[in-house]
Structure formats: C-alpha cells, structure tokens
Amino acid sequence: MDKKTVVETTINGEQIEFLCEPRQSLLEVLRDELGMTGSKEGCLTGDCGACTVIIDGRATCSCLMLGVEAQGHKIETIEGLANGAQLHPLQQKFLENASLQCGICTPGILMSAKALLDHNPTPSEAEIRYALAGNLCRCTGYDKIVRGVLDAAKAVASKAA
Amino acid sequence: MADSTNGSSRSFRVIGTRPIRHDGIEKVTGQAKYGADYAFPGMLYGKVLRSPHAHARIKAIRTEQAAALPGVQAIITGADFPDIPGTTAMMGELIVNTHYLSLNVMARGKVLYDGHAVAAVAATSPHIAEEALRLIEVDYEPLPPVMTAAAAMKPDAPILLPEIRSKFIAGRTDPGSPEGPDQPTNVAAHIQFQRGDLAAGFREADYVVEREFRTATVHQGYIEPHNAVALYNSDGHATIYCSTQGTFNVRTFTATLLKMAEGDIRVVPAEIGGGFGGKTTVYLEPLAVLLARKSGRPVKMTMNRAEVLRASGPTSGTWIKAKMGAARDGKITAAQFWMAYEAGAFPGSPFAPGAMCCTGPYNIPNLLIDSYDVLVNRPKVAAYRAPGSPSSAFACESLLDELALRCGIDPLEMRILNGAHEGTPQPAGPPYKRIGFIETCAAMKNSAHYRSRLEGSNRGRGVAAGFWFNGGLQSSAAVNLHPDGTLSVVTGSVDIGGSRAAMAMVAAEVLGVAAEDVRPIVADTDSIGHTDVTGGSRITLATGMAVYEAAEDVVRQLKQRAAKLWEKKPEEIEFSNGRLSAIDNGVKPLTLKEIATRLARTGGPISGRATLNAGAVGAVGNAFAVTCVDVEVDPDTGKVKILRCTVAQDVGRAIHPAYVEGQMQGGTAQGIGWALNEEYVYDEHGILRNTGFLDYRMPTCLDLPMIETIVVEVPNPGHPLGVRGVGEVSIVSPMAAVANAIYRAVGVRMTELPMPPPRLLKAMLQDQPRTEELHPVAAD
Numbered sequence: 001m002d003k004k005t006v007v008e009t010t011i012n013g014e015q016i017e018f019l020c021e022p023r024q025s026l027l028e029v030l031r032d033e034l035g036m037t038g039s040k041e042g043c044l045t046g047d048c049g050a051c052t053v054i055i056d057g058r059a060t061c062s063c064l065m066l067g068v069e070a071q072g073h074k075i076e077t078i079e080g081l082a083n084g085a086q087l088h089p090l091q092q093k094f095l096e097n098a099s100l101q102c103g104i105c106t107p108g109i110l111m112s113a114k115a116l117l118d119h120n121p122t123p124s125e126a127e128i129r130y131a132l133a134g135n136l137c138r139c140t141g142y143d144k145i146v147r148g149v150l151d152a153a154k155a156v157a158s159k160a161a
Numbered sequence: 162m163a164d165s166t167n168g169s170s171r172s173f174r175v176i177g178t179r180p181i182r183h184d185g186i187e188k189v190t191g192q193a194k195y196g197a198d199y200a201f202p203g204m205l206y207g208k209v210l211r212s213p214h215a216h217a218r219i220k221a222i223r224t225e226q227a228a229a230l231p232g233v234q235a236i237i238t239g240a241d242f243p244d245i246p247g248t249t250a251m252m253g254e255l256i257v258n259t260h261y262l263s264l265n266v267m268a269r270g271k272v273l274y275d276g277h278a279v280a281a282v283a284a285t286s287p288h289i290a291e292e293a294l295r296l297i298e299v300d301y302e303p304l305p306p307v308m309t310a311a312a313a314m315k316p317d318a319p320i321l322l323p324e325i326r327s328k329f330i331a332g333r334t335d336p337g338s339p340e341g342p343d344q345p346t347n348v349a350a351h352i353q354f355q356r357g358d359l360a361a362g363f364r365e366a367d368y369v370v371e372r373e374f375r376t377a378t379v380h381q382g383y384i385e386p387h388n389a390v391a392l393y394n395s396d397g398h399a400t401i402y403c404s405t406q407g408t409f410n411v412r413t414f415t416a417t418l419l420k421m422a423e424g425d426i427r428v429v430p431a432e433i434g435g436g437f438g439g440k441t442t443v444y445l446e447p448l449a450v451l452l453a454r455k456s457g458r459p460v461k462m463t464m465n466r467a468e469v470l471r472a473s474g475p476t477s478g479t480w481i482k483a484k485m486g487a488a489r490d491g492k493i494t495a496a497q498f499w500m501a502y503e504a505g506a507f508p509g510s511p512f513a514p515g516a517m518c519c520t521g522p523y524n525i526p527n528l529l530i531d532s533y534d535v536l537v538n539r540p541k542v543a544a545y546r547a548p549g550s551p552s553s554a555f556a557c558e559s560l561l562d563e564l565a566l567r568c569g570i571d572p573l574e575m576r577i578l579n580g581a582h583e584g585t586p587q588p589a590g591p592p593y594k595r596i597g598f599i600e601t602c603a604a605m606k607n608s609a610h611y612r613s614r615l616e617g618s619n620r621g622r623g624v625a626a627g628f629w630f631n632g633g634l635q636s637s638a639a640v641n642l643h644p645d646g647t648l649s650v651v652t653g654s655v656d657i658g659g660s661r662a663a664m665a666m667v668a669a670e671v672l673g674v675a676a677e678d679v680r681p682i683v684a685d686t687d688s689i690g691h692t693d694v695t696g697g698s699r700i701t702l703a704t705g706m707a708v709y710e711a712a713e714d715v716v717r718q719l720k721q722r723a724a725k726l727w728e729k730k731p732e733e734i735e736f737s738n739g740r741l742s743a744i745d746n747g748v749k750p751l752t753l754k755e756i757a758t759r760l761a762r763t764g765g766p767i768s769g770r771a772t773l774n775a776g777a778v779g780a781v782g783n784a785f786a787v788t789c790v791d792v793e794v795d796p797d798t799g800k801v802k803i804l805r806c807t808v809a810q811d812v813g814r815a816i817h818p819a820y821v822e823g824q825m826q827g828g829t830a831q832g833i834g835w836a837l838n839e840e841y842v843y844d845e846h847g848i849l850r851n852t853g854f855l856d857y858r859m860p861t862c863l864d865l866p867m868i869e870t871i872v873v874e875v876p877n878p879g880h881p882l883g884v885r886g887v888g889e890v891s892i893v894s895p896m897a898a899v900a901n902a903i904y905r906a907v908g909v910r911m912t913e914l915p916m917p918p919p920r921l922l923k924a925m926l927q928d929q930p931r932t933e934e935l936h937p938v939a940a941d
Contacts, residue, residue: 023288037198038191040434042384043466047854050384078191091189095181098819101658101827103188104195104385104434132862136854138382138435139658140823141830142862 012080215847276471362495362527366486385434407694438544511549521628597811597875623902627893632697633776637690646754653692673739698886782877799922813885832895
C-alpha cells in the first residue's frame with residue numbers, strides 16, 4: 001500500500017482537504033472517506049453514470065477518476081444541488097413528473113442534467129437524450145426523466161425572464 | 162366512500178391523483194440510504210472469490226497465504242457452511258430448494274458456473290480483501306460444460322447434478338414422445354397442460370404455422386449491485402442491512418442456510434436500487450453474517466457489476482417449438498408448445514409460469530403445452546418481471562401474427578376474435594374471473610398511434626399481447642393515528658418504485674385525509690408482521706389491501722370513541738370524508754383531527770391492523786397488456802430504430818397514475834432491450850464474455866422514444882379498490898411486437914432473441930421469400 005496523499009479540493013463550494021491512497025477512486029473517497037454517499041456505484045467502469053459528479057463544470061464519472069486527481073479542482077455532487085432547503089428546479093420537476101422509481105440512478109442523472117442546463121438552458125428533447133445517454137436507468141424507460149428535464153429547463157427560463 | 166363495491170362508477174378523492182411521493186425528497190437530494198450506503202465503526206469489507214470455470218470439481222482450497230495478509234480478518238469457504246437438507250419453499254413467484262440455495266451461495270465439491278462463489282474474505286479495506294482473494298489457491302479439475310438446453314437434453318450430455326433423476330428421457334426433444342425410464346438427467350422437471358383434441362384441431366385449420374424459437378439469457382439489469390451489511394453480536398443475534406425485495410425472505414433463508422433461529426436475525430430494509438425479481442433471493446447475506454460472526458466485526462459486502470452479471474439473476478434462455486392453426490375466418494383451432502427453460506446450475510426456472518401464461522390471452526379449444534426445467538452451467542436463474550411469460554409469449558404472438566397475415570385480418574382484430582374473457586379457461590385450466598383483455602385490445606385499436614398511418618420504406622408496425630397472472634401472497638399493515646390527526650402507515654413491503662405513495666393514498670382515501678397527512682414507513686422484520694416479497698405485481702394489490710383493511714380498523718375504533726363521547730352506540734355513528742357524525746344528526750360532527758386530540762380520554766391511542774393472504778381470499782386480478790411499436794430497419798446495417806411505441810394495460814384501478822405509467826414504460830423499455838440487444842455471450846469454455854454494461858447492452862436514453870401509455874381500468878372484482886397489480890405484464894409483449902414490426906418492415910421473420918444488427922442483417926441478406934402477402938396494419 002502506498003502512502004496516503006493530502007488532496008485539496010472545493011466540494012459544493014466548500015474547501016475540503018482529504019487524505020487518500022493513490023489507488024482510491026474519487027467515488028470511493030466521496031463515499032467511504034467523506035461520507036457523501038449520494039453518488040452511487042453501479043458499475044465502476046464508467047458505463048452507468050450513477051456516480052456522475054461535475055468537475056469544473058463538466059459531468060464526469062467519479063469512478064473513472066482517482067481521488068488524487070481531484071487536487072485543485074472544483075467538484076459538485078448531488079449533496080450540493082439544492083440550495084439549502086430550496087430544491088434545484090431539476091429536483092423539484094423530477095418529483096412532480098415522477099421521474100424516479102427506485103432512485104439509484106437519480107443523483108447521477110440530476111448531475112448530468114445540471115451540467116447540461118448550466119451550458120444550454122433551453123435544450124431540445126434530442127439534446128437532453130444525448131446529454132443523458134451515459135446515464136443508465138432501468139426503471140423508467142427514460143420518458144418521465146426527459147420530461148422532468150424539459151420541465152426544469154422551462155422553470156429555469158421563466159425564472160430568468 | 163360511496164359503498165363497498167369496486168365498480169367503476171365509484172368516485173375517489175385521493176386515489177387517481179398524483180401527489181409527490183413521500184420518499185422523493187430524500188431520493189433527489191442523495192440522502193436516501195441504500196444498502197451500500199451503511200457504515201459502522203470498525204466495519205470490514207467482504208469480497209468473494211469466484212470460479213473461473215463453468216464446470217469443475219474442487220480438489221483443494223488453501224487459504225493460509227491469504228489469512229497471513231495484514232488486514233485480513235476472516236476467510237470462509239464451503240467448509241464453513243452446514244449441510245442443508247433439500248426442502249422446498251415458496252420464494253415469491255418461484256419455488257426454491259434450500260439445499261441448492263446453500264450450494265449456490267457457496268460451492269461445495271463442484272463449481273457449476275463461471276462466477277460460482279468458492280470463498281470469501283473480510284478485510285479492513287476493500288482493496289486488501291481483493292488482494293487476499295488473489296492469494297487463495299484453489300485446485301480445480303475442469304469438467305465439460307453444458308451451456309444450452311439443447312446440449313443438456315442430449316442423451317450423452319454431461320450431468321450437472323447426479324442426484325436429479327427424472328422419469329423423462331434426457332434428450333427427449335420431440336413433442337409428444339413417451340415417458341422414459343428413471344435415470345440421471347439434466348431435465349429437472351416437466352409440466353403439461355392439455356385440452357381438447359389437438360389432432361382434430363389442426364385438421365380443422367385452414368392455415369398452420371410451425372416454427373422454432375430461441376431466446377437468450379438476459380439479466381434484470383438493476384443499476385444497484387447486490388449488497389449486505391451484517392452485524393453479529395456475541396449473544397447470537399444478527400442484524401442485516403441490505404437492498405432486497407423481501408426482508409422476510411432474507412431472514413428465513415439466512416437462518417436456514419446458517420442453522421440460526423429466525424428470531425435471532427433482524428433484517429432492516431435499505432432503499433433498493435432496482436430488483437425486477439432479481440433481489441428476491443440471497444447471495445451475500447449469509448456470507449456477510451458468517452464473516453461478521455468469524456471476525457467479530459461488522460462486515461459490508463457489495464458485488465461489482467461483473468459479479469452481478471456472472472453470479473446473480475439472470476432469467477432463462479429458452480428453446481421453444483411451437484405450432485398454431487387457424488381457420489380462414491381467423492379463429493384459432495389448435496396450438497402446441499414444447500418449451501425448454503434453462504434453469505442455470507440448479508433447478509427452478511420459470512418453466513411453469515411460462516406454460517401458464519403462454520396462450521393466456523386466448524381461447525384456444527385444442528391445446529397442448531409441455532414445458533421443461535433444464536440444468537445448464539450458467540448462473541441459477543432468479544425471477545425477472547413476469548418470469549417465464551415473455552419467452553413463451555414471443556413464440557405465441559409471433560405465430561399469431563403470421564396467422565393474421567395469412568387470414569388477411571387486422572392483428573388486433575385477430576386478437577379480439579380469439580381473446581379471453583370472463584369464463585374462458587386459462588392454459589392451466591381454471592376459468593378467468595372478470596378480465597380486461599378485450600378492452601385493452603380495443604383501447605389500442607382506437608389509439609391515436611394505431612390509427613395513424615406509418616409511411617416510408619423499411620418501416621413497419623407490430624403489435625403483440627401479454628398475460629401475467631399476478632401474485633397475491635401475505636402482507637401485514639398497521640395504521641397509527643397521531644395526536645395531531647396525521648397518520649403513519651407501516652408495512653413490510655420494500656418500496657421499489659413508489660409504492661409508499663400508493664400505501665399512503667389508500668389510507669388517506671379511507672380516512673378522508675390528504676395523502677400528505679399520511680407518512681408511509683417500511684419497517685424491519687421485527688417491527689411488522691410477516692410480509693412476502695415485493696414481487697408478483699402484488700404490493701399495491703395485496704399490501705394495499707392490508708392497508709385498506711387496517712385503515713378501516715381505524716375507522717371502526719374511531720366510531721367507538723365517538724360513541725363513547727356522545728353516549729351512543731357505535732352503529733349510530735357515521736364516518737365520511739374524515740368526519741364523524743351521528744346518524745340522527747343530534748351532535749356537532751367531529752373531524753379526525755378533533756377526535757385525535759381526545760384519544761387519551763376515550764380509551765388510549767388508535768392503531769389499526771390487518772394481515773392477510775391475498776391469494777387465499779381471492780383478491781388476485783390477472784393483468785393483460787398490448788404493445789404497439791413502429792420500427793425502421795436500416796437496410797445496410799440491420800439496426801432497428803424504435804420510432805414510436807405505445808403500451809395499453811388493464812390495471813384494474815390506477816392508485817397513483819404516474820407510477821402506474823412508470824411501470825408500464827419501464828417494462829416496455831426492458832422488453833425492447835430484450836428484443837434488440839441484451840444477451841449473455843459465453844465462449845466455448847462456458848466463460849461469460851460480456852460482464853459489463855458496455856457489452857451487455859441495455860437501452861439508453863438515445864435508444865428510445867417517449868413511451869405512450871393507455872391505462873385501461875377494468876376493476877378487479879376480488880379487490881376492495883379494484884386493483885389488479887401493474888408491475889410486470891408490460892415486459893411480456895414488446896419482443897414479439899418488435900419482431901412483428903420488423904417482419905412488416907423488411908419481410909424477415911425473426912425467431913431468435915435478441916435481434917441485434919448482425920443477426921438481423923444476416924437474416925435480411927439470406928433474402929427469405931415472403932410466404933404471404935403483407936397487409937397494412939392500420940388500414941383507415
């Protein structure tokens with residue numbers, strides 16, 4: 001086992017330092033070292049997207065990134081999506097549209113959708129499907145997820161207007 | 162509440178609305194705790210060593226080197242498990258033999274599939290546990306693997322389990338041959354349904370079609386891998402946190418496999434990240450308890466995705482020979498099905514439900530169905546959404562489509578003409594009660610989708626129907642009235658897709674409060690009465706019925722309290738829309754909230770209870786679905802694009818319509834994956850070659866259009882609210898619907914699942930001649 005390394009990051013706006021082994025993935029660090037279990041492990045091979053977080057504005061599978069690689073980067077996770085008690089429009093619209101069944105893919109899908117809306121506040125259905133193609137959901141057939149994102153985009157747009 | 166009938170004229174206040182689910186906030190904020198999210202001080206991480214052979218004798222296992230690795234706290238092998246005699250028990254929809262269940266969680270003597278567990282390690286980190294696995298030495302003597310039903314049924318096939326003997330000849334592959342002598346076999350069981358005069362029925366037919374079908378092994382594909390966290394106290398009491406569809410099953414099976422008392426195990430339901438039937442059994446739980454007992458520390462075990470695919474689930478691959486005849490007017494005169502379901506390494510495929518559902522939507526006067534349970538060197542199958550029905554329906558619905566074309570009849574009209582209704586005998590014999598198959602076909606026939614015109618080359622529209630009988634089983638519920646007039650509903654039914662909301666809505670409906678005033682709780686195995694698995698589409702039906710009765714128990718108690726306050730008899734009190742009043746109107750009515758503040762003075766807290774076996778009281782209502790799908794086939798690659806898809810289903814009564822639609826859409830998506838891409842790929846040595854989501858190809862967001870739903874409500878006469886159960890049947894019909902659409906698009910009849918581009922392209926290049934003239938599906 002190699003020695004642990006100190007890693008300095010910003011997670012959900014908060015400066016956080018953690019110690020991790022070189023072989024630990026960012027997902028493992030978030031879940032097992034920092035107790036942030038909202039990011040889920042579905043495959044550990046970057047195929048399911050349940051572990052999606054946003055690194056410097058870009059949706060990323062945290063299982064494919066080492067914890068030590070997070071040095072100096074800004075990380076957003078599902079735990080920081082709501083603004084305190086105020087849900088993000090994506091969260092609110094997912095609830096209203098019944099966009100989740102078992103809920104295991106939901107954190108990753110919300111983070112991929114947030115990364116999309118941050119860059120493209122008025123996505124088409126095709127753009128949403130493209131942005132979420134790396135997030136597997138086995139329960140819903142994606143119908144209500146896509147509707148949830150479309151609705152959230154509308155809510156964001158009407159708030160901005 | 163109008164009355165106690167479930168007629169469709171009844172009006173509801175809460176049922177049929179779409180409140181936000183009670184557990185929703187936790188699931189969109191990342192707070193919801195799934196099994197793998199639990200952690201305890203001093204917790205160890207457990208990992209499983211799995212067989213690299215499909216079939217081999219274990220000659221020796223040496224663990225000394227692994228045990229010497231710093232950080233390793235406990236190692237277990239088959240030698241740590243007691244021998245369990247072979248007794249059978251119902252496990253949701255499947256029958257399980259506990260002897261084989263024990264051998265499946267940890268091999269002894271032989272390994273029977275690639276991925277079969279042979280040892281497990283608990284260490285202070287998951288990485289150390291994985292290193293330790295590499296230090297365990299196992300000597301194997303490889304044996305020839307048997308990978309398909311066809312190979313397993315040959316007379317000279319290697320035998321998986323020598324103690325399995327059948328009166329049927331191994332290798333009996335021709336329909337209708339006589340029974341053979343008693344000898345070792347890979348055919349573990351057989352079931353037959355028969356009615357009428359088959360030969361006469363086929364003689365009456367003007368058209369007869371006969372085909373052979375094959376369907377691949379497919380996995381449930383839940384995104385959350387199996388997990389278990391076990392704590393073991395020195396007093397012999399264990400607690401298990403896990404993501405399971407049946408906490409009480411986990412308790413029973415873990416106790417049986419480890420020879421513990423059931424009362425010494427408490428199973429706490431974590432949130433569950435999908436199951437679809439695959440989480441109705443145990444894999445890790447007994448291992449985690451043993452490792453916790455041996456190490457004296459909490460142990461967490463999680464599978465990785467490769468382990469999930471190699472060693473959990475899947476559902477059976479099948480080999481089906483089928484023949485169906487119809488008169489010129491479209492009436493089916495006879496049908497015969499011979500079906501082999503691959504069980505995996507131990508008996509217990511859904512060969513029986515497959516036979517029970519096969520021709521379920523139709524009234525066929527002359528019928529013979531034979532179905533076999535066949536052992537192969539693949540993982541032992543688990544339930545998967547309407548287990549058994551999708552494969553047999555693929556065969557039945559494909560033949561029906563061909564007959565409709567030959568007769569020149571609209572395929573939905575063909576289904577209505579032959580459709581089952583109240584009184585029609587099921588394939589297994591008993592007649593249907595009131596069912597909604599004809600209504601479901603008619604709803605599809607009148608849909609915007611079906612009435613639309615599909616234009617363009619290489620495009621086709623297919624329809625198919627599906628049947629699932631639905632489960633009943635046992636449920637318990639408690640409804641507690643709080644001093645502020647709000648309530649909690651406590652059940653033992655794990656919430657896999659929004660059922661908490663439905664439970665709260667049922668109680669709210671009976672008690673005249675808002676859904677938000679009821680908090681639904683899923684309790685552990687010590688805190689609520691026995692409750693069978695979340696499976697069989699039974700939660701809203703059976704547990705919902707227990708909640709209904711528990712809420713009525715609350716109403717009964719409320720009337721007693723009001724009677725006491727008003728010095729009247731309970732039968733002089735009326736309860737309606739959340740208000741208590743006297744029949745003679747002599748008193749000022751009390752709301753639920755008002756009387757809730759006076760419980761202490763009128764006799765103490767109010768808690769309603771109910772327990773039931775929904776099957777035994779005749780509450781089960783059968784479900785039917787019809788899928789309509791438009792496809793476009795790329796003539797150069799054979800890739801199928803789903804252009805439009807609609808599913809109609811008789812749900813009896815939709816409690817929360819959004820989650821009913823969600824079930825219909827989810828089952829349809831799984832069915833489309835089954836139809837087009839999903840399949841286990843084994844090499845010649847019986848090693849699984851596609852052990853990740855990149856190669857085990859499930860539908861992504863880009864592969865599917867919006868899935869339109871038509872919710873048909875023909876109330877179930879056996880249920881107080883008319884509920885039928887909605888979870889499963891929507892997966893039954895998509896495979897044949899897609900195959901039928903492909904035929905109408907490019908004239909190729911696909912008889913093997915899945916139908917990925919290479920397989921379809923090959924069939925297209927073989928240039929099958931069309932044997933009949935194509936008729937447009939939706940002539941308007």
